[in-house]
Amino acid sequence: MRKVSVIGTGMIKFGKYPDVSLADLGWPAVKQAIADAGIEARDIDALFCGTGLGGPMPGQRIFGRLGIAGLPIINVENACSSGSSALSLGYTAIASGRYDVVMVMGVEKLTKFNGGTIPLEKEDWEVSNGLVMPALYAMRARRYMHDFGLTKEQLASVVVKSRRHAALNPDAQLRKETTAEEVLASRMIADPFTLFQCCPTGDGAAAIVLCASDLARKYSDRPVNVAASHVASGVFEGGFRDMTSPEITVRCANDTYEEAGIGPDDIDVAEVHDAFTSAELMYYEAFGFCKRGEAAQFLQSGATSLGGRIPVNPSGGLLSKGHPVAATGAAQVVEVVRQLQGRCGGRQVQNAKVGLTHATGGGISGFDHGVCAVHIFTV
Amino acid sequence: MRKVSVIGTGMIKFGKYPDVSLADLGWPAVKQAIADAGIEARDIDALFCGTGLGGPMPGQRIFGRLGIAGLPIINVENACSSGSSALSLGYTAIASGRYDVVMVMGVEKLTKFNGGTIPLEKEDWEVSNGLVMPALYAMRARRYMHDFGLTKEQLASVVVKSRRHAALNPDAQLRKETTAEEVLASRMIADPFTLFQCCPTGDGAAAIVLCASDLARKYSDRPVNVAASHVASGVFEGGFRDMTSPEITVRCANDTYEEAGIGPDDIDVAEVHDAFTSAELMYYEAFGFCKRGEAAQFLQSGATSLGGRIPVNPSGGLLSKGHPVAATGAAQVVEVVRQLQGRCGGRQVQNAKVGLTHATGGGISGFDHGVCAVHIFTV
Numbered sequence: 001m002r003k004v005s006v007i008g009t010g011m012i013k014f015g016k017y018p019d020v021s022l023a024d025l026g027w028p029a030v031k032q033a034i035a036d037a038g039i040e041a042r043d044i045d046a047l048f049c050g051t052g053l054g055g056p057m058p059g060q061r062i063f064g065r066l067g068i069a070g071l072p073i074i075n076v077e078n079a080c081s082s083g084s085s086a087l088s089l090g091y092t093a094i095a096s097g098r099y100d101v102v103m104v105m106g107v108e109k110l111t112k113f114n115g116g117t118i119p120l121e122k123e124d125w126e127v128s129n130g131l132v133m134p135a136l137y138a139m140r141a142r143r144y145m146h147d148f149g150l151t152k153e154q155l156a157s158v159v160v161k162s163r164r165h166a167a168l169n170p171d172a173q174l175r176k177e178t179t180a181e182e183v184l185a186s187r188m189i190a191d192p193f194t195l196f197q198c199c200p201t202g203d204g205a206a207a208i209v210l211c212a213s214d215l216a217r218k219y220s221d222r223p224v225n226v227a228a229s230h231v232a233s234g235v236f237e238g239g240f241r242d243m244t245s246p247e248i249t250v251r252c253a254n255d256t257y258e259e260a261g262i263g264p265d266d267i268d269v270a271e272v273h274d275a276f277t278s279a280e281l282m283y284y285e286a287f288g289f290c291k292r293g294e295a296a297q298f299l300q301s302g303a304t305s306l307g308g309r310i311p312v313n314p315s316g317g318l319l320s321k322g323h324p325v326a327a328t329g330a331a332q333v334v335e336v337v338r339q340l341q342g343r344c345g346g347r348q349v350q351n352a353k354v355g356l357t358h359a360t361g362g363g364i365s366g367f368d369h370g371v372c373a374v375h376i377f378t379v
Numbered sequence: 380m381r382k383v384s385v386i387g388t389g390m391i392k393f394g395k396y397p398d399v400s401l402a403d404l405g406w407p408a409v410k411q412a413i414a415d416a417g418i419e420a421r422d423i424d425a426l427f428c429g430t431g432l433g434g435p436m437p438g439q440r441i442f443g444r445l446g447i448a449g450l451p452i453i454n455v456e457n458a459c460s461s462g463s464s465a466l467s468l469g470y471t472a473i474a475s476g477r478y479d480v481v482m483v484m485g486v487e488k489l490t491k492f493n494g495g496t497i498p499l500e501k502e503d504w505e506v507s508n509g510l511v512m513p514a515l516y517a518m519r520a521r522r523y524m525h526d527f528g529l530t531k532e533q534l535a536s537v538v539v540k541s542r543r544h545a546a547l548n549p550d551a552q553l554r555k556e557t558t559a560e561e562v563l564a565s566r567m568i569a570d571p572f573t574l575f576q577c578c579p580t581g582d583g584a585a586a587i588v589l590c591a592s593d594l595a596r597k598y599s600d601r602p603v604n605v606a607a608s609h610v611a612s613g614v615f616e617g618g619f620r621d622m623t624s625p626e627i628t629v630r631c632a633n634d635t636y637e638e639a640g641i642g643p644d645d646i647d648v649a650e651v652h653d654a655f656t657s658a659e660l661m662y663y664e665a666f667g668f669c670k671r672g673e674a675a676q677f678l679q680s681g682a683t684s685l686g687g688r689i690p691v692n693p694s695g696g697l698l699s700k701g702h703p704v705a706a707t708g709a710a711q712v713v714e715v716v717r718q719l720q721g722r723c724g725g726r727q728v729q730n731a732k733v734g735l736t737h738a739t740g741g742g743i744s745g746f747d748h749g750v751c752a753v754h755i756f757t758v
Contacts, residue, residue, distance in 0.1 A: 096475030
């Protein structure tokens with residue numbers, strides 16, 4: 001398989017844009033990524049657009065503005081992993097030898113629901129029985145608290161770190177620093193989660209230009225290698241076994257490490273799917289950044305803060321950068337690629353050479369089995 | 380790039396199944412395709428599910444029943460080309476060398492809208508200005524009638540052929556033969572289209588097992604080669620130029636012929652996107668089966684009927700087999716593959732060696748630019 005590199009990235013500041021169309025949300029990210037890659041639009045051979053709730057043919061609506069007839073445009077839906085699944089398709093498309101330059105994006109407009117709940121299928125028995133996302137994550141968090149002695153204060157400290165990072169990221173949705181007291185005083189959503197412990201809703205778009213590695217330096221003087229790209233869906237073999245260990249992420253992490261020939265100790269920076277506070281902690285363990293049950297101590301040691309051993313979510317993550325479903329996976333890649341290029345200003349991870357992104361979505365079992373996408377990048 | 384073959388196909392009879400869930404629609408097609416391929420579920424390396432309107436994570440809902448943890452499942456939306464775009468992704472996934480066996484499906488449940496219109500985005504200016512699909516196709520048909528002298532009776536004869544073929548296809552939704560008089564007497568939908576000239580709404584699912592050609596005979600004694608797989612989106616360079624020539628299809632046809640090293644004279648059987656009667660005629664010309672303006676005469680000569688030079692839509696096509704959006708592109712492949720395997724009973728195209736499928740969707744310009752997927756198969 002042909003090697004693949006990232007040569008360009010673009011994103012808009014995540015936030016609420018109720019009066020902006022999906023196409024108008026996406027287009028600035030596309031333009032920025034093209035300019036950053038140093039390509040002309042006509043260099044693009046194929047395009048993949050991830051959206052979870054954007055309606056029919058979002059990619060055609062956005063990429064149509066490039067004004068190029070005949071390009072293959074394919075839209076991808078994989079819940080919260082839509083943007084990162086699109087990236088995986090773009091990676092495979094170049095790896096196959098068929099294309100040289102591919103654009104990938106994730107775009108979402110959650111404000112179109114006017115603050116209401118996201119419409120889901122009647123067939124979704126998890127949701128129809130009350131297992132909406134905050135409840136699902138809360139149930140798992142409670143179990144983790146029971147099993148490992150995690151405290152509410154420790155959960156709140158995930159948000160404190162997140163906001164401290166986001167304050168340094170001009171593209172983040174929530175940039176005001178906060179305290180554990182303030183986090184715990186915000187209104188209760190699903191015990192143990194107060195409002196600040198849940199990622200905000202909002203709109204966003206992020207775009208990535210991929211290029212065959214053998215051609216990358218024709219366009220860019222700072223290409224970033226895609227060392228591994230992996231998508232895995234679930235099905236809990238033997239049933240629902242362990243609420244405190246995210247089975248799909250563990251599986252996908254191991255496969256991705258193996259594919260890249262890289263282990264957790266090699267990772268310099270990671271963007272993980274912290275949709276709720278407890279999730280970030282469980283992912284430290286799932287990725288092997290620390291041992292089972294020690295995530296809170298690992299966080300409190302400063303290891304995952306900027307300046308620590310392995311800064312996690314330097315962008316602010318889902319909790320503060322925001323979580324416009326499909327845009328998230330693509331924006332994680334934008335952050336990690338720019339970290340490896342040394343372009344992140346006040347939130348730069350010093351001497352970052354290896355980065356990881358992780359987006360996961362869907363329920364726990366039954367209805368949709370979940371999905372996870374992990375990518376590793378190197379310079 | 381590694382060569383790719385089809386080794387298994389499955390589909391359900393298209394029709395209206397209001398009380399059946401999307402997952403229950405899809406699952407029998409999956410099982411049938413696995414059995415037909417002679418594989419075990421555990422042989423599958425990756426899965427792609429096309430759906431236009433199926434809601435979040437249809438592939439996980441369906442393929443989860445395989446009970447295999449960790450498989451990459453990616454959902455694809457490309458309007459009426461969703462199933463065929465999924466096929467193109469499966470093709471690339473094997474061609475890349477990463478996977479050996481891939482399952483692809485298209486699935487759709489239109490009865491979930493209870494006979495109401497399909498919900499579309501507010502941003503869709505074509506629809507909000509009245510250019511719904513019947514109106515859009517009717518406008519183009521009217522222009523073709525004006526330019527080339529096409530008559531209403533000739534349009535009706537497309538349906539007569541379609542139903543005659545569908546009567547021989549147990550998986551078709553509308554299997555009762557009809558006459559031109561009956562077609563013209565059905566109620567008016569969008570002049571010149573009467574009801575019978577519009578594809579019906581309904582539910583459906585179709586699945587395909589792809590395999591690296593070098594391994595295909597390990598499983599199947601009748602693999603079918605994928606000679607070319609092409610997806611193209613639109614944008615009318617220079618604006619909306621010619622209503623009677625489907626620009627994206629012409630472009631995609633030419634690219635696919637070139638990729639396969641095959642021309643229109645080589646095609647023995649074709650399934651084209653006859654969403655409305657006039658469409659089938661225009662596609663005869665777009666694919667070079669006959670000259671511009673001569674499609675009606677070509678049809679009336681019997682060339683595209685079973686027993687003719689190049690039978691088109693032996694399955695009954697969208698007009699009679701039905702058109703459950705994303706399932707269509709996959710079902711076209713099921714039909715053509717089975718034709719090339721000589722398994723089509725009363726509707727078998729004799730000595731068919733080369734077949735073509737064509738699914739196209741989306742509007743004409745502006746909102747979503749349209750998309751088209753063309754595949755060529757050989758034995």
